[in-house]
Amino acid sequence: MKQMFACLYGPLFFGGFIGAALYWMATPGAGAGGLLVLFAVALLVSFLAEWGLPYEPLWNRSQGDRLRDCLHALVNESLNAVGLLALPGLVALLAHDGLWPRDWPLWGQLALAIVIADCGITLAHYASHRWAWLWRLHAVHHSVQRMYGFNGLLKHPLHQLLEASAGLLPLLVLGIPLPVAQLLALAIAIELLLQHSNVDMRLGPLRWVFAWAPVHRFHHMKYGRAGDVNFGLFFNLWDGLLGTAFYRHDYAMRQGDLGIGSRPDYPVAYLAQLLEPFRAQHYSAEPRVPEALRRPVRPAAAD
Template identity: 65%
Template sequence: MRYLYAPAFFFGFIGLALYLVGEGVSLLCLPALLPLTILLAFLAERFWPYRAGWNESHGDGARDLAHALANETLNALGIAAIPLMALWMPHFALWPVDWPLALQLLAALLIADLGVTLVHYASHRSALLWRLHAVHHSVTRMYGFNGLMKHPLHQTLEALGGTLPLLLLGVPVEVAALLAFAIAIQLLLQHSNVDMRIGVLRHVFAWAPLHRLHHLKYGTAGDVNFALFFSFWDRLLGTALYLPDYELAEDDLGIGDRPDYPVAYLDQLREPFRQHDTAHPPAVLPPELRRALVE
């Protein structure tokens, strides 16, 4: 199951979504599927945890639920607004509407993923963007639900980076809805606490064994594996990292020089706009991780 989990979860749910939409079922079926995906993700984390301690609440459950509800609402509003935006926003009607729905979704995934990846990459280079993005990096454990733990302003910037090219091309609302559903599935896999084995699929998909390294709290050690869907973008950026022999400790995650980062939802919304006069020393890189990075 550790080898089958990620591909079965990804292709199973996205394949089901493609089938339902292709058969003319209402797009409302997609958000209706999300509770099932979350339930199965949580069950898998209980049966095959990567770190047992990450299954225990760090006082973050209600906060993560608030982030998820706010950000998924933004996603839903964005999808609902596509027909309205098409009326006033210039677009070039270049979208290949005659392609099979699965190929249209694949094209949308590639285009959106490149845009999101570049915004993500810039968010680790720009101090202003980092202040917004730091909300997501403040997590001290990884489990499926905290993939949506993002400041809504940063969520909006990433969404614009990923969807603006699609809107200019004239993407249909059905493809946009499938894309949003696929993103939710991918976030569950990226931040999963399942001890999954992905083997050679790591060369294509940016699932948890790669993305956990992005959340390392040790300075710039986590400036790797920026891609949302496809790990080959990181190879092109020179930011790909895979450490098969390093087992993350339960306290390896977070922002090493901000151990005081606020935990509560409203405090996290305000945090990017606060000024801090005190600095904390960066977290010390563990010897085992230092050796793994050198090797």
């Protein structure tokens, strides 16, 4: 039974909640309030699944981070709500008429929005590991010592703004309708719950398609540049193109594998994390990469 649950959890969680959201928004008179209810239910299901079938039992225990994670989620989701309220005005200002395929079915419009947003967010994420000033903001997210669904929402507000802009601006230019943008916001929230989940889910061949927790955990390992892998939010396609796809079925990420290895002193409190990117940075030596996590290095081309 547990094996079946582990295999079905990811597809049923993603497909079930996205499908329910599409059904709701297609109902006459439906509004964004129903999507908030769906997210609350998804959050509850995520917590129950993590407690029922945990990948790492220690990650279900608070490490003095629950209040901080709640504050990050509250602030960042509030910013998302403000962005959605401003969306009609932004579309009117930036959009080119007739580009968005409004005659497509709602599910097709959402699929298009997800692919476009995923590309922009993934590239912004990739840049955040390449440019020092972006990394300072992004490091807040990588400071986590455990992975569970809720801490997918743990981001510095400025970094969330930059990352969201990279995903949303192309959609604004295309003239994305508000209901599709609302569905996209829910889809991203659902994906973040899955991507950082502590459920012992088994993906099988789906690991080559979806950037869910068994794949994304390797992105959070604390071993320096070894963690510069698996940048995609929804799909692993972009990592295949960037050459950053990585997965090891024979290595289990556990307590002590996550975080920023060169910053074991990274602050935990919410306000301290907001201020940390603007302070002088002091790094220690990177911990040694376990042999099983080493990636082969291509030899340099001959002159």
